[in-house]
Amino acid sequence: MFKKALSLVVSLMLMVTSLSFAAISVSAADTTYVVAGVEELCGVLWKGSPEEAPANVMTDNGDGTYTKVFTNVQPASGLTLKVVENGADGSQNWIGDATGNNITFNVTAASDVTVKFDSSTKEITVTGDGVQFVTNLDIKSINAVGNGDPEDAAWLNGAAWDPAANPMTEVSEKVYEITFKNVTKFDNYQVKFAANGGWTDSWGGAAENFTPESGVEFDAAYNGENLTVNVPYEFADVTLKLDLTNFDYATKAGAKATVTVTEVSTPAETTEIATTEATTAPATQATAAPEKAPLTVNATSNVFSTAKAEYNSETKQVTVCYYLGTNCDLVNLEWYFTYDSNIFEVNNKNNLDSTGKKLGIMPQITSSSVINTSIPGKVNANSSDLGLYTIDAKVPFIKIVLDVKGNPENVETNVNLNVRVLTKGEMDFNTMRVDPDTMVSFVLEYKIVDPSYIVSAETKLTESTFVPSTESTEAPETTVPETTVPETTVPETTVPETTVPETTEEVPAGALTVNATSNLFPASSNVVAGDEEYVTVTYYFESEKNVLNADFNLTYDPTMLALDSVMTPYTNGVVVNSATAGKVYGNMSSLELYNFNQKTPFVSVVFKKLGLGETDVNLTVDNLTLSLANAEGVTDEAQEEGLVRDGVLAQTSTTYSVKTEIQAGKVTPVVPTTAEPTTAPAPAGSTYVVAGSEELCGVLWKGSPEEAPENVMTANGDGTYTKVFTDVQIADSLQIKVVENTADGGQNWIGDEGDNNITFNVLAACDVTVTYDSNTRKITVSGDGVQIVSDIEIKSMHAVGNGDPDDESWLNGVAWDPTANEMEQVADKVYEITYHNVPEFDNYQVKFAANGKWADSWGGAEEGFTPESGVAFDAVYNGENLTVNVPYELADVTLRIDLSNFNYATKLGAVATVTVTEASQAPTTTTVPATTVPATTVPATTVPATTVPATTIAQNTTTPNTTLAPATEDATSSTGATVKPGTADTANNGNNGNNTANNNNGTVKTGNASMAAVILLVLLSATGVVYFTRKKVK
Secondary structure (H helix, E strand, O other), rough: HHHHHHHHHHHHHHHHHHHHHHHHHHOOOOOOEEEEOOOOHOOOOHHHHHHOOHHEEEOOOOOOOOEEEEEOOOOEEEEEEEEEOOOOOOEEEEEOOOOOOOEEEEEEEOEEEEEEOOOOOOOOEEEEOOOOEOOOOOOHHHHEEEEEEEOEOOOOOHOOOOOOEEEEEEEOOEEEEEEEEEEEEEEEEEEEEEEEOOOOOEEOOOOOOOOOOOOOOEOOOEOOEEEEEEEEEEEEEEEEEEEEOOOOOOOOEEOOOEEEOOOOOOOOOOOOOOOOOOOOOOOOOOOOOOOOOOOEEEEOOOOOOOEEEEOOOOOOEEEEEEEEEEEEEEEEEEEEEOOOOOEOOOHHHHHHOOOOOOOOOOOOOOOOEEEOOOOOEEEEEEEEEEEEEEEOOOOOOOOEEEEEEEOOEEEEEEEEEEEEEEEOEEEOOOOOOOOOOEEEEEEEEEEEEEEEHEEEEEEEEOOOOOOOOOOOOOOOOOOOOOOOOOOOOOOOOOOOOOOOOOOOOOOOOEEEEEEEEEEEOOOOEEEEOOOOOOEEEEEEEEOOEEEEEEEEEEEEOOOOEEEEEEEOOOOOOOEOOOOOOOOEEEEEEEEEEEEEEEEEEEEEEEEEEEOOEEEEEEEEEEEEEEEEEEOOOOOOHHOOEEEOOOEEEOOOOOOEEEEEEEEEEOOOOOOOOOOOOOOOOOOHHHHHHEOOOOOOOOOOOOOOOOOOOHHEOEEEOOOOEEEEEEOOOEEEEEEEEEEOOOOOOOEEEEEEOOOEEEEEEEEOEEEEEEEEOOOOOEEEEEEEEEEEEEOOOOOOOOEEEEOOOEEEEOOHHHEOOOOEEEOOHHHOOOOEEEEHHHHEEEEEEEEEEEEOOEEEEEOOOOOOOOOOOOOOOOOEEEEEEEEEEEEEEEEEEEEEEEEOOOOOOOOOOEEEEEEEEEEOOOOOOOOOOOOOOOOOOOOOOOOOOOOOOOOOOOOOOOOOOOOOOOOOOOOOOOOOOOOOOOOOOOOOOOOOOOOOOOOOOOOOOOOOOOHHHHHHHHHHHHHHHHHHHHHHOO
């Protein structure tokens, strides 16, 4: 029997071996070579496979060499490439210069560029009439680049992966240094050093996740990995230094770097905190933890100083003031202020000026300003006046009064002012308007471009009211007030990528093809004949509402086009800055509104042709707010809606149209005769709107009359209101609330007695009537097929959270899908699921969802709640996300929810447990030969991430506990809230196909041990034969 088994094993080994020989024998013949590199050369960005870049496949010359010719390559600096060897088995080998780095060259004149690869010597040559090889670095600047966060300007001034930001100071020849002050505690700051504002030449670590020791010099690897900076203190100053004195471009070696992290006791320039004289405890008595203030506020900014103050439990308001000292007048400005809406709220009545009729948040800006306080947690403002603003350093530039919610206990919170634009100008006394030639944006895109215009920038908070007790007391546990913000996550609006249609006609010689693109306007393309000297690009906008404010930036290639003129249809409150070649910045704001009720040029630009071939013009609209005028002829705040926010197109019920035109010559577009801006109907008391599931309401949880006019309830004259939804189809777990919209723009979201959503089923198609009694605040839902849900019929229970497709051990890699990760029913109404070999991380997020939907879910009582391992806790119906901490390198995580005592009427009684157990050993994996990916193939974060602003359902003081979708701003984030923006390793992307050999979902399947042993022996033996066979053939 044993001999038969051994014979079978040997036979299987021979079969596998023969298959391996067959595979190996043809691999060389099926190898394909592809040129991968920058988009200006290759047409696509660093694509190395024949499927991704068929146009860049090299031609076999029959002698072991391969060639690819790129025709009519335009002048460019710092072009980079590699040759990618694609094996028949799907493997890739990225080949560069002798040091393994990218081939770098310039094109000084338009020419054909020929790339040749010798497969025997692995040598790459690049030739062409205009080709010039880079043999040394001409360093004009070094920049610190990494995972800055716009909401925390201390690290990298809030700039994320921008190689043109954060220029370092040359402290001596070829030695560069920069210091960031008051950087907060965090163990995963990421940074690299980039030369000349681009990614062609950069320096980082020799290995991924390398964390330099503070103050200790290390070798900086050319185009290496991101460096990890650990700040172990509450606040620290971080100094980055790069020494290129001994750097040799030929060998790419010799660069040195140092990261120094120094603790600071408190942030610099803070408001003085009142304290009592410390008392000395007897030597024999243990020192207790210092008493902590009920409320601590840290004020930060990208322009202004930091401040800190502590307040007692009696404090009901905190005022933050920003004072600007400048030696010039301002022509326009834009800023964004953020705060924690769980701690504070901004009440317009408490932020009025001395007249009591308008907001006094910008005391010195008295004309053409727009201030938006309607979004909880944010105050946004912009302003522009061609007559200029004079700024007094002794008067607040910005002053915001924050009302404290409830009675905070041991809470520390941050408020942050991010200034996006500050533009100075000088008066032309002939026109009594700003002289355009004197305009300078000394703060631009959140960066201080020219600090010489800032004399002082000071932050002050309301004086501290907290006085520590002289008695030693234990520091109380920090608690964060429970948030009642609705957990409804509205699907993100995806702005379709605008693509220019391919031109099928032959472009005449000497002509220029102009492609116009935009995030709001449609793409267009036109061929401008060679005898035409100018070209005009116009973007048209038409809307049933008027425009309150907008800002945009237009980019073009200054080597192909020269700016001749810029036209906007209005001049009041409009500022255009075209001082920077290749860019045009525009800003407009007027409380009297701009009329775009007819087809009107939003912006029109005339260019003079400089080059031939093809070029692009792109208009990015960063923000665009629509509104209607009230009876006084100024904006009605209740009618304001953002069509574009932070470059992202929002959903709107307002009808609008857009058009793009490209015309040869200097063209002045027709501006229609303007009429008075459309006026909104005067408000008359409260308006009630039904908001809820899209299957019922047609729109998803929209509670204002402007967003959901079809869902406005009809007043019956007796204090009751009715809305009838006709022919509602069969559906389960439809949910609604009634939203009271008050005359002053406030909202109140009303649910059942527990303030939860009203939930019901429709068993047969019928009309559904929703009635609301404003006297009793009771909601009734009726209809022939309506069945009010009085209990839950649980068919399945699911674990839902921030799974990561790149790590399937947690939630099988599935992110926020309530139909995935079904739990096992281990007892009556008790459900459990276990995930194996989950890696160390302190911010896994999870909730429990019933029946594959969000209608019924369970989580924590408060945001950020981390259950103690193995300890049962109350699971809150439609509560906050649970945070799971895995402190071990690998762990098994068991999630359990017990609904045996859950009462649907009270929504109480659910109990959950999270158990984290250290895994005894790492998961067994099959060893795959490592594929070496060149360290410098793809520049880090080449494409900036698009940030879609969070949609807030309720904007009132009594916010509903809506439960449609997972709570949290990071509901789609696989890394959780503690991970800074940016990617840990976006600089090396050469091997995208060889990292999937180990996806076992964190589970180990068991079966027949004897059979497993036989199979394992066969596989190991076969692997050995294949390995030695491959070595022999090679």
